[in-house]
Amino acid sequence: MRPLLTVRSGLGPYEVVRVPSFEALVAAAGPPERTWFVVDEGLLRARPDAFAAVAPERLVPLASTEHTKSFEALGPLLDGLLGSGVRRDARLVAVGGGICQDTVGFAASILMRGVDWWFAPTTLLAQADSCIGAKTSINLGARKNQLGTFNAPSRVLLVDGALLTLPADQRRSGLGEVAKFHLLEGEASWGWIQERLRWDDVGLLDELVERSLTIKRRYIEEDEFDRGVRNLLNHGHTFGHAFEAATRFAIPHGMAVALGMCFAARVSERRGLCSPAHCDELLHVLRPLFHPFQHALADASGEELLRAMGTDKKNVGGKTYAILTRGPGRMEKTAVDLAGEVAPLFGDFVRWVA
Amino acid sequence: MRPLLTVRSGLGPYEVVRVPSFEALVAAAGPPERTWFVVDEGLLRARPDAFAAVAPERLVPLASTEHTKSFEALGPLLDGLLGSGVRRDARLVAVGGGICQDTVGFAASILMRGVDWWFAPTTLLAQADSCIGAKTSINLGARKNQLGTFNAPSRVLLVDGALLTLPADQRRSGLGEVAKFHLLEGEASWGWIQERLRWDDVGLLDELVERSLTIKRRYIEEDEFDRGVRNLLNHGHTFGHAFEAATRFAIPHGMAVALGMCFAARVSERRGLCSPAHCDELLHVLRPLFHPFQHALADASGEELLRAMGTDKKNVGGKTYAILTRGPGRMEKTAVDLAGEVAPLFGDFVRWVA
Numbered sequence: 248m249r250p251l252l253t254v255r256s257g258l259g260p261y262e263v264v265r266v267p268s269f270e271a272l273v274a275a276a277g278p279p280e281r282t283w284f285v286v287d288e289g290l291l292r293a294r295p296d297a298f299a300a301v302a303p304e305r306l307v308p309l310a311s312t313e314h315t316k317s318f319e320a321l322g323p324l325l326d327g328l329l330g331s332g333v334r335r336d337a338r339l340v341a342v343g344g345g346i347c348q349d350t351v352g353f354a355a356s357i358l359m360r361g362v363d364w365w366f367a368p369t370t371l372l373a374q375a376d377s378c379i380g381a382k383t384s385i386n387l388g389a390r391k392n393q394l395g396t397f398n399a400p401s402r403v404l405l406v407d408g409a410l411l412t413l414p415a416d417q418r419r420s421g422l423g424e425v426a427k428f429h430l431l432e433g434e435a436s437w438g439w440i441q442e443r444l445r446w447d448d449v450g451l452l453d454e455l456v457e458r459s460l461t462i463k464r465r466y467i468e469e470d471e472f473d474r475g476v477r478n479l480l481n482h483g484h485t486f487g488h489a490f491e492a493a494t495r496f497a498i499p500h501g502m503a504v505a506l507g508m509c510f511a512a513r514v515s516e517r518r519g520l521c522s523p524a525h526c527d528e529l530l531h532v533l534r535p536l537f538h539p540f541q542h543a544l545a546d547a548s549g550e551e552l553l554r555a556m557g558t559d560k561k562n563v564g565g566k567t568y569a570i571l572t573r574g575p576g577r578m579e580k581t582a583v584d585l586a587g588e589v590a591p592l593f594g595d596f597v598r599w600v601a
Numbered sequence: 602m603r604p605l606l607t608v609r610s611g612l613g614p615y616e617v618v619r620v621p622s623f624e625a626l627v628a629a630a631g632p633p634e635r636t637w638f639v640v641d642e643g644l645l646r647a648r649p650d651a652f653a654a655v656a657p658e659r660l661v662p663l664a665s666t667e668h669t670k671s672f673e674a675l676g677p678l679l680d681g682l683l684g685s686g687v688r689r690d691a692r693l694v695a696v697g698g699g700i701c702q703d704t705v706g707f708a709a710s711i712l713m714r715g716v717d718w719w720f721a722p723t724t725l726l727a728q729a730d731s732c733i734g735a736k737t738s739i740n741l742g743a744r745k746n747q748l749g750t751f752n753a754p755s756r757v758l759l760v761d762g763a764l765l766t767l768p769a770d771q772r773r774s775g776l777g778e779v780a781k782f783h784l785l786e787g788e789a790s791w792g793w794i795q796e797r798l799r800w801d802d803v804g805l806l807d808e809l810v811e812r813s814l815t816i817k818r819r820y821i822e823e824d825e826f827d828r829g830v831r832n833l834l835n836h837g838h839t840f841g842h843a844f845e846a847a848t849r850f851a852i853p854h855g856m857a858v859a860l861g862m863c864f865a866a867r868v869s870e871r872r873g874l875c876s877p878a879h880c881d882e883l884l885h886v887l888r889p890l891f892h893p894f895q896h897a898l899a900d901a902s903g904e905e906l907l908r909a910m911g912t913d914k915k916n917v918g919g920k921t922y923a924i925l926t927r928g929p930g931r932m933e934k935t936a937v938d939l940a941g942e943v944a945p946l947f948g949d950f951v952r953w954v955a
Binding site for chain 1: 672673675676679680683707710711712713714715736737738739741742744747748749750751827
């Protein structure tokens with residue numbers, strides 16, 4: 248294992264390391280009788296050999312669907328884990344993307360008041376963003392991400408070559424979050440990343456992952472529980488989540504975030520916070536990451552969009568908040584007026600990004 | 602509010618205070634539009650006036666049954682809370698016994714990654730024991746207490762007179778845990794409590810509550826997450842939980858703990874750790890707290906009893922642990938042999954306590 252960085256969490260520090268293969272991950276994970284692997288089922292199909300050393304009763308396949316990370320689906324998963332012998336001294340090893348992280352991280356939070364867990368992210372989104380920061384999000388019926396806990400894995404393991412097998416669209420989606428981190432960082436980083444949002448160069452992706460985690464770490468070490476500066480990481484998310492919901496998740500998350508950043512820029516421009524030129528530059532850089540998925544927005548109902556923004560977790564005191572921008576590195580959290588300010592911009596926006 | 606004591610938790614300190622009435626609790630709990638009351642439904646029936654100031658959509662009645670604190674029942678409760686407007690800045694106020702505490706404390710742990718909550722315990726068990734220590738326990742199907750979190754309320758409020766309306770059996774049951782704390786404390790406390798296990802003197806109960814919390818606080822401040830000395834608070838619980846399960850909860854919790862302490866003493870005596878005289882004294886002091894509920898044990902299946910002990914959360918590495926005793930103030934956590942050591946003593950025990 249090669250250490251990459253340490254996150255100094257208030258709940259204890261944890262390391263991000265690189266491991267050479269899934270087989271090495273299995274070998275490193277601890278005594279077989281106390282270790283359970285919860286693995287994305289697509290990965291299991293693609294690499295059946297990689298987990299051959301794990302006993303079948305300790306190998307749990309997980310579908311990458313929104314239903315998987317629902318409160319309703321957690322009952323049978325927890326029951327299966329307890330039935331196969333999970334006790335307080337167990338370790339769960341999650342191998343997969345964000346849904347796998349949310350599901351296993353949440354399960355580890357509530358099994359016997361907390362069991363140890365590791366996370367090996369296998370998507371670009373999970374490697375470059377969600378794997379650090381300790382957030383888990385769970386759906387309850389139609390209420391997306393309204394349940395969850397703060398629970399960091401005790402170790403994050405980036406498996407060499409894991410991104411190689413990803414479909415190109417998944418890598419493009421992940422680059423949406425990578426772009427966001429570099430935009431948050433300021434002019435220099437934003438300039439640097441513009442030439443490097445390429446999803447076909449896996450060596451470069453590893454570098455982008457490390458830079459993104461290094462940026463994100465600063466925010467979460469300063470504000471682990473999301474009461475202040477960490478909110479800025481949600482740039483693009485108030486609108487992005489609404490784009491996902493209103494299109495019934497036809498737009499992959501990172502692409503929706505890229506679209507959300509473009510929309511936040513339009514709202515900001517209308518307020519006079521940033522220039523039209525910045526909006527155009529943003530669209531020019533980000534459009535290759537989401538095209539043609541933005542077309543799904545043309546069918547989205549404006550009403551559903553408003554409702555989705557209105558139920559965002561960041562909203563308190565009856566207000567809706569978004570992260571607006573004055574340009575690279577100059578974001579701010581602000582209350583927005585959904586009906587009077589945001590909704591009227593939507594039609595123009597859809598035509599602009601088309 | 603009169604402050605009683607502060608618990609210095611690793612997750613932040615919290616206070617135990619006395620308030621003069623339920624009405625005063627409602628008035629103190631914060632802005633009505635951000636405050637939800639989840640109240641034991643027996644209490645609501647007995648004191649409908651006390652919560653008259655709470656808007657109906659923010660007043661949730663809760664049944665005191667094991668089903669209420671199940672993962673299955675939590676879905677509709679969480680859905681109702683979110684549907685009635687709970688957001689990150691909400692406060693949940695739990696008013697009731699241990700089941701209400703478990704349910705609301707767990708819900709507060711996972712709603713939007715944690716919302717604030719207060720707890721006003723209204724049973725002797727909850728006032729003297731569970732209200733501090735931050736544990737929540739949730740059932741999953743037939744798996745009792747296998748899920749949970751560490752989540753302390755931000756404030757514990759003892760309402761004057763709340764214990765007055767309790768049935769005598771509930772007060773007796775609570776004295777089982779009160780007796781346990783004083784036994785853990787050593788000879789002097791054990792001597793002091795023997796004359797005071799009276800469930801008909803509410804002024805005395807208030808004093809016993811304060812002494813019990815003062816003893817418990819030391820254990821939890823030293824070992825919040827139950828990795829060491831705090832285990833000793835489980836004296837009587839490995840066997841007590843099994844007595845509850847094997848009698849399908851015919852024996853109230855505190856009474857089962859009192860019976861569990863007697864059984865732990867018998868196992869200890871057989872090992873030569875304590876004297877027969879100590880066993881007899883223990884039975885003499887504790888029997889008035891549980892009689893005649895011990896008779897339910899005569900019908901319990903020894904097999905179910907063993908299974909219940911075998912699935913205790915304290916068990917790790919395939920071993921079963923219990924807190925045995927060398928006498929007042931001299932408890933120790935030890936692995937026990939269920940089939941060879943514990944089970945053969947059960948028949949004699951049932952006759953001894955009859």
